[in-house]
Amino acid sequence: MEILGGPLFSVAGAGESHGPGIVTIVFGCPPGLWLTRDTIQDQLDRRRPGSTRHGTPRHEDDRVVFLSGVYQDDHDRLLSGPEAAVGESRVATYEAGYTTGEPIAALVLSSAGKSDHYAQFAGPEGEVRPGHTDLVKYHQSGGLADIRGGGRSSYRATISDVIGGSIARLYLKATFETVFLSSVVQVGPLQATRTLAEAVREFGPNVAPERIKPLADALAGSWSSVGIPTIDADFAAEAAELIKKTRVEGDSLGAAVEVVGLNVPALAGDPLYQSLKLRLMGALGGLHAAQACEIGDGAAVAARLGSENNDPIRQTGYANNSHGGLIGGITTGNPLVARVSFKPTSSIVKPQQSVRKNLEEIDFELKKGRHDPCVGVRAGVTLESRMAIEVMNAVLMHASRQVDPGDFTLFP
Numbered sequence: 575m576e577i578l579g580g581p582l583f584s585v586a587g588a589g590e591s592h593g594p595g596i597v598t599i600v601f602g603c604p605p606g607l608w609l610t611r612d613t614i615q616d617q618l619d620r621r622r623p624g625s626t627r628h629g630t631p632r633h634e635d636d637r638v639v640f641l642s643g644v645y646q647d648d649h650d651r652l653l654s655g656p657e658a659a660v661g662e663s664r665v666a667t668y669e670a671g672y673t674t675g676e677p678i679a680a681l682v683l684s685s686a687g688k689s690d691h692y693a694q695f696a697g698p699e700g701e702v703r704p705g706h707t708d709l710v711k712y713h714q715s716g717g718l719a720d721i722r723g724g725g726r727s728s729y730r731a732t733i734s735d736v737i738g739g740s741i742a743r744l745y746l747k748a749t750f751e752t753v754f755l756s757s758v759v760q761v762g763p764l765q766a767t768r769t770l771a772e773a774v775r776e777f778g779p780n781v782a783p784e785r786i787k788p789l790a791d792a793l794a795g796s797w798s799s800v801g802i803p804t805i806d807a808d809f810a811a812e813a814a815e816l817i818k819k820t821r822v823e824g825d826s827l828g829a830a831v832e833v834v835g836l837n838v839p840a841l842a843g844d845p846l847y848q849s850l851k852l853r854l855m856g857a858l859g860g861l862h863a864a865q866a867c868e869i870g871d872g873a874a875v876a877a878r879l880g881s882e883n884n885d886p887i888r889q890t891g892y893a894n895n896s897h898g899g900l901i902g903g904i905t906t907g908n909p910l911v912a913r914v915s916f917k918p919t920s921s922i923v924k925p926q927q928s929v930r931k932n933l934e935e936i937d938f939e940l941k942k943g944r945h946d947p948c949v950g951v952r953a954g955v956t957l958e959s960r961m962a963i964e965v966m967n968a969v970l971m972h973a974s975r976q977v978d979p980g981d982f983t984l985f986p
Contacts, residue, residue, distance in 0.1 A: 578735060578857060579963040582970040583742065587734025592692075592722030595683040598734040600643070600741055602970065605675035607745050609644050611655055611668070617740040618682070620955040621732065635685050638737060643678030644671035673741075680737050684730075691942040695721045698932045703940065705920025712931045729862050729949065732956045739959020742966035749969075751837045753786055754962055756954030757793060758804045759913070760830035761813035762820070766806035770832040771871075771911050773805060778891045779907035781836045803954050821947040824923035828865075829950025830915045833858070833957040835965060838899060840907035842968035849903025850968045857960040858914050863949050866915040870898025910965070914957055916950035 578585040582602050589596035615638055622636040639656050646652050655667035658681070694701050695708055698717065702708045707727040711719035720726070746752035757770035773789060774781075789805060797803040800810040802817075820827050843850030851869055859867030875883050875896065886893040891907060898911035921940060928938035946952070 578738060578960060579742075579967040581967070582974065583963065583967040585734055585738030585963055587731060589731070589733075590720045590722065590726055591684075591728030591730045593684060593720070595681055596730065596733040598680040598682075598737045600678040600680070600738045602967075603643070603673045603675070603678060603741055603745065604970075605673055607673040607741070607748065608670075609640075609673055609678075609741065609744065610670040611638060611640060613744065614638055614680070614737055614740045617736050617955055617959070618733065621736045621952065636682050636733065638680050638682050640668040641679040641681060642668075643674055643676050644668050645674050646671040678741065682733050682737075692721045694941050698930070699934075700931050701936060701938055702928050702931060703920060704926045704928050704938065705917070709929070709931060717931075727862065729946075732862070732959075735861075735956050735959045735963070739956075739962040742962040743958070746838075746962060746966060746969070750839050751780075751783075752839075752962075752965070753781075753790075753836045754833065754958035755786075755789060755793060755836070756803065756831055756833040756958050757806075758802050758810075758813070758829060758951060758954070759806075759832050760828075760915075761802070761948060761950070762816055762827040762829075764809060764813050764816060766804055766809040768806040768809070770805055770834055771913070774834055774836065774909045774911070775895050777836060777895075777909050779837070779840065781909075786836055802951055817948050817951070826919035826922050826946075827948040828916055828918045829948050829953075830913055831950055831954050831957060832911070832913050833954065833961055834912075835899070835910035835961055838905050838907070838910050838965055839969060840905050842965065842972045843900065843904040844968075844971070845902045845904065848968075848971065850905060850964060851900045851903045853964045853968070854900075854910075854912060854961060857964050858912055858957055861914065861953065861956060861960065863916045863919070863953075864914050865917045868913045869900060870911050871896045872898075872913055905965075905968070910961065912957075912961065914953070916953060919946050919949045921945040 576587065584601045586599045587596060618636050618638055637656060639658055652668055652671050653666040655669040658665050658667050695703070700721065708721070711727060743752070743754055755770060759766040759769050770789065777785065792805040793803045796805070796807060796810045800814050802810045802813050804810045817827060855867045855869065858864065883896050885896055895908045895911065899906055899908040900910065923940050926938045929935050
């Protein structure tokens with residue numbers, strides 16, 4: 575079963591790349607959180623194809639509708655969301671309301687699928703794209719894998735991540751002022767000289783909004799002006815030119831993205847099987863095309879002495895953050911810091927060696943398709959969402975350790 579988070583806050587998704595739509599169910603959101611469709615849509619707009627000039631040329635609307643889990647007494651406003659129709663049945667959907675504690679169901683219909691682009695991969699004689707799941711999924715399913723756009727292995731499946739993560743980040747922001755940010759720090763051989771991890775290294779708990787705003791503004795400005803969300807403007811301009819050049823050559827590029835959580839509450843997580851470090855590395859490193867996930871200073875700590883790597887502790891908190899906000903899988907209150915490395919997009923037009931699904935060897939050339947030359951460029955919002963989901967679950971698990979008998983009173 576594919577579920578992010580859990581057991582107390584979890585997100586389940588279903589739907590293929592070129593199927594009718596993506597269905598999401600979010601379990602465990604406490605009642606009383608004010609939720610609007612537009613707030614979730616803002617995050618989905620960051621994820622969708624066509625949102626950056628350096629991604630796939632596909633343009634998908636990805637408009638979300640809510641079908642359950644929210645309520646308010648103003649029924650006209652509650653039911654003012656887009657109309658959903660199946661045959662002759664037409665119903666209003668939820669626009670805004672308070673979460674009820676029940677599962678929240680959301681639907682995003684597909685609008686830009688061009689399934690004829692994938693005839694090249696159909697049947698036992700279908701060709702296999704190197705780097706894709708075509709071969710393993712075909713044989714795993716007994717030949718029944720959906721070939722359109724990669725089916726369930728498509729990046730489109732991350733719609734559910736962003737919907738669930740948007741709800742988690744709303745709750746964490748309302749409760750702890752938690753903020754999640756991400757910044758591209760490498761594209762191909764180019765590396766940023768200014769990184770998000772370094773920018774927040776001296777941040778401790780309770781980071782004031784005025785310290786966060788310049789970082790958020792820099793990311794938004796880079797996204798709108800260059801199409802690459804990073805706090806290093808010079809790097810963004812160079813990376814943009816490299817992506818353009820590589821696209822023209824019919825090839826693709828890898829990338830690395832840093833994701834941070836600010837004002838993450840301390841003491842969330844566990845030291846072993848529910849370790850937040852373990853869960854974050856699985857959630858972030860398990861994203862499509864991700865090949866590596868590092869926490870804090872990551873692989874760089876292997877070359878250090880213990881005296882160099884240990885974070886000094888004072889009465890006000892940890893004075894450094896080489897551990898990335900986690901000690902033994904438990905949050906310290908310092909920023910959560912992770913870095914995820916993405917492989918180059920597998921779908922390229924350059925000739926490659928491959929096989930058919932019946933294992934006949936062939937010289938492979940991609941005939942049709944609309945693909946990202948650098949998938950890492952628009953992965954940030956999904957990484958933020960996955961981090962938010964895991965933090966939300968860890969917070970609720972910590973809260974469950976202390977039971978207030980007053981919460982179980984029905985009559986005075």
